[in-house]
Amino acid sequence: MAEHPRTTPPTLRLHLFFATENDRAVILRQGPSRLFRMILWHRDTDRFEDGQWLKHKVYVERCDLSPDGRHFLFFALDGKWGGAAGGSYTAISRPPFFTARVLHPQGDTWGGGGVFLSNDTYAVDGCGADDILRHRTGLRRVPRGAPSPLSLQIPAWTALQKAKAQRVADHGYRTEGARLHRLADGGLIRDFTDMSFEPILAPYADTPRAAWHPLDGEGGGR
Secondary structure, three states: OOOOOOOOOOOEEEEEOOOOOOEEEEEEEEEOOEEEHHHHHEOOOOOOEEEEEEEEEEEEHHHHHOOOOOOOOEEEOOOOOOOOOOOEEEEEOOOOEEEEEEEEOOOOOOOEEEEOOOOEEEEEEOOOOOOOEEOOOOOOEEOOOOOOOOOOOOHHHHHHHHHHHHHHOOOEEEEEOOOOOOOOOOOEEEEOOOOOOOOOOOOOOOOOOOOOOOOOOOOOOO
């Protein structure tokens, strides 16, 4: 009798981003492959808001959460378009949703991503085009040419990634696949393994937006 080949379970990962002013955190659940889900975590009560899915490659080392946890900046590659009408883009959303409140097209991966300098100010690496979508968020981008903590050099992004990884340990947590543990006692906080894509509409998705949006064609998930 012929043996059936063993199937390898998909690789799942959790990427954690912590607000610095309160107990909010954002979890990006990755897997399979470039499928991501955003989850808002209230660490004081371990309450989770399971949010929107995104079928784009997210560069987690180029993402950031605002100090108050109200906005999430992410850099992603959709693989469908190029130039100012798509390809890669930097967006700012309201957790736990990916739907953009501010959108900066990039088109390539030489730049993109950014950091929050305060709750209402942010800097973007690259993104030659100005934003093509901006709702009334109260957010302000540091103008091009102004002093910024960002650099186009890869080592700067590597250092940023290491710093974020260190913050996970500093906050007293560790991840194992899609499982979130507390470092102090090794206790399991939650297992995010058993999740599958579903189209979810952001509560602010009915506001006017640009003709192109990174979540177009995501099965109603914008």
